[in-house]
Amino acid sequence: MQLLFKTLFKTRGEALAFGGFLLLLLVILPLALPVFRLNLVGKYLTFGFVAVGLVLLWGRCGILSLGQGVFFGLGGYCMAMFLKLEASDPITTAIQSTPGIPDFMDWNQLTKLPLFWEPFKSLPFTIFAVFILPAAVAFIIGWAMFRRRVGGVYFAIITQSLALIFSLGIDGNQGFTGGRNGITDLRTLCGWDIRSENAQYILYFACVVLLFTVAMGAKYIINTRLGRVLVAIRDREDRVRFSGYDVAMIRAFIFSFAAMISGLGGALFVLQVGFMSPSIIGIVPSIEMVIFTAVGGRLSVLGAILGCLIVNFGKTTFSEAYPDLWLYLMGGTFISVVMFFPNGLAGLIEKIPTSKENYQALFARFKKTASTPPTQKSTPITDEH
Amino acid sequence: MNIDHPNVLEVEDLGVSFDGFKAVDGFNFYLAQNHVHVIIGPNGAGKTTVLDLICGKTLATAGSIKFKGKELRGSREYRIVRAGIGRKFQNPSIYENLTVFENLELSHPTGRGVIGCLMFRRTASIKQQCEDVAAQIGLSDRLDTEAGILSHGQKQWLEIGMLLMQDPEIIMLDEPVAGMSVRERTQTATLIRKISKDRSVIVIEHDMEFVREIADRVTVMHLGKILAEGSMEKVSNDPKVIEVYIGH
Numbered sequence: 077m078q079l080l081f082k083t084l085f086k087t088r089g090e091a092l093a094f095g096g097f098l099l100l101l102l103v104i105l106p107l108a109l110p111v112f113r114l115n116l117v118g119k120y121l122t123f124g125f126v127a128v129g130l131v132l133l134w135g136r137c138g139i140l141s142l143g144q145g146v147f148f149g150l151g152g153y154c155m156a157m158f159l160k161l162e163a164s165d166p167i168t169t170a171i172q173s174t175p176g177i178p179d180f181m182d183w184n185q186l187t188k189l190p191l192f193w194e195p196f197k198s199l200p201f202t203i204f205a206v207f208i209l210p211a212a213v214a215f216i217i218g219w220a221m222f223r224r225r226v227g228g229v230y231f232a233i234i235t236q237s238l239a240l241i242f243s244l245g246i247d248g249n250q251g252f253t254g255g256r257n258g259i260t261d262l263r264t265l266c267g268w269d270i271r272s273e274n275a276q277y278i279l280y281f282a283c284v285v286l287l288f289t290v291a292m293g294a295k296y297i298i299n300t301r302l303g304r305v306l307v308a309i310r311d312r313e314d315r316v317r318f319s320g321y322d323v324a325m326i327r328a329f330i331f332s333f334a335a336m337i338s339g340l341g342g343a344l345f346v347l348q349v350g351f352m353s354p355s356i357i358g359i360v361p362s363i364e365m366v367i368f369t370a371v372g373g374r375l376s377v378l379g380a381i382l383g384c385l386i387v388n389f390g391k392t393t394f395s396e397a398y399p400d401l402w403l404y405l406m407g408g409t410f411i412s413v414v415m416f417f418p419n420g421l422a423g424l425i426e427k428i429p430t431s432k433e434n435y436q437a438l439f440a441r442f443k444k445t446a447s448t449p450p451t452q453k454s455t456p457i458t459d460e461h
Numbered sequence: 462m463n464i465d466h467p468n469v470l471e472v473e474d475l476g477v478s479f480d481g482f483k484a485v486d487g488f489n490f491y492l493a494q495n496h497v498h499v500i501i502g503p504n505g506a507g508k509t510t511v512l513d514l515i516c517g518k519t520l521a522t523a524g525s526i527k528f529k530g531k532e533l534r535g536s537r538e539y540r541i542v543r544a545g546i547g548r549k550f551q552n553p554s555i556y557e558n559l560t561v562f563e564n565l566e567l568s569h570p571t572g573r574g575v576i577g578c579l580m581f582r583r584t585a586s587i588k589q590q591c592e593d594v595a596a597q598i599g600l601s602d603r604l605d606t607e608a609g610i611l612s613h614g615q616k617q618w619l620e621i622g623m624l625l626m627q628d629p630e631i632i633m634l635d636e637p638v639a640g641m642s643v644r645e646r647t648q649t650a651t652l653i654r655k656i657s658k659d660r661s662v663i664v665i666e667h668d669m670e671f672v673r674e675i676a677d678r679v680t681v682m683h684l685g686k687i688l689a690e691g692s693m694e695k696v697s698n699d700p701k702v703i704e705v706y707i708g709h
Contacts, residue, residue: 302578304567308556315554315620318516319568320542320627329575 125341129334135374138310143235149357151339184251214335243358258353379422475524502682553616557609
């Protein structure tokens, strides 16, 4: 147990930060926020799953994927299909020309449930698919590309086009997928009303616990030999290859792992928000997820999750007040993060020496560093926690 | 074939052409066990390309590369490494953000698959091996130093140490003493003599004094082909070699 703890957290400060964050999410926010706002926080946290994946994939292994929305979407759509089938029992849909199939199929003159929808009548299969489908798709794509040494900008462009293809594919097959409107009007999970206040609390807590588990899994990877190999691949690919590692396999694995947890995030998104549509998984959201990670800190698991909360909170607040300016603000934030603090907020915080765990001293130092303009142009990626 | 020193590596008719340009052509090379075999030649002779071909970084277009009788041509790099061939690059290629110890540990052959990496534990024997290698390369007191702040010579040694961790049967060193001081060169020569007791070494080098010190056998390359081969005395007195290489 102690060994596991030591593997997960290198310093006591880090463990405290995680503890504090958990306290905030599990106790303070649920007490302080009305259920509507808490549900929003839960929604932001589902992007945290993608961000944690990006920390491993982009921050650690140096693979920038601009298509993580695809995997978020795959997981989300699996869950949405299950919920939609449950919401489309013959009695509720008696008014349709073909009762018992989802409403959008009926509108598109489908008279039979498509074959690939059938397995999603089963919850165990759906849960299995939420994990395995994104992981398998990512592994196949990743394996094919990494074997051919596709990387860097080319990988980013290809994954971005994947996001476009995926969202267009869903858009264009309205009868099978619900098209641009997405899959909406989801009500119950095995008879349990997911729209009730009670359910929203429970789903929020489930989301926090799962995110925390995933974050710990990511930290475990970072602090084992695999984590060091990931960084080594990022910095000295050839040396790793000539030390006898199968670089393509390790990259494909980490891409697949990131996809799997993104899929889980997507499924939790659907449960909390109650719908899934192409607008949540295309190019723009895929890039937004990268921005959340960059702002929070692409090397830090906790930082990336915080980034999701902060940017999304900012998005909600500012887009309500200044709808026209919001996008510029978001772009500006991203550019300044890349230019001035490439390791994000977490990188800024780590610069503060924490020899004494004295919050006042820490706060005073933070003020000091915040008031002096950033002088260095770019710091090389250092490898903390 | 010499009975005391059987060949571990047999390269025959090796060739590679880049868009019609033959960088290496009809190259024959036999590496005897526990020998230090040096390849010399003017710039652009194809020396580094030969190493690239043997370790799989560049794919050969002709010929064969047999390691202990097994064909290596066409194998993936990591398989060639796992078979027992280690390679050092011309510029020191180490993990600058990791400590010397971590650099060595990462090169240890246990757990090179995904699962193996996740299950990897720093056992006492692995720790001991890292310390032994560090002692061999003269970095015992720098184990906890970040590799990026080592001197140039120490970085070169560290990379040799990383190869030793893999315990390969063949070590290929591309210009190991480039940029080293005279004293560091002598130390490197001693190191290479020492490591060749248990394994065979291929070295690419320009420094003739250094070559004289370490070489059991020398191959001179010119324009992708072999110009001469034999002991250092023999090749340094060869008129062709003097004309294209040493004389200049």
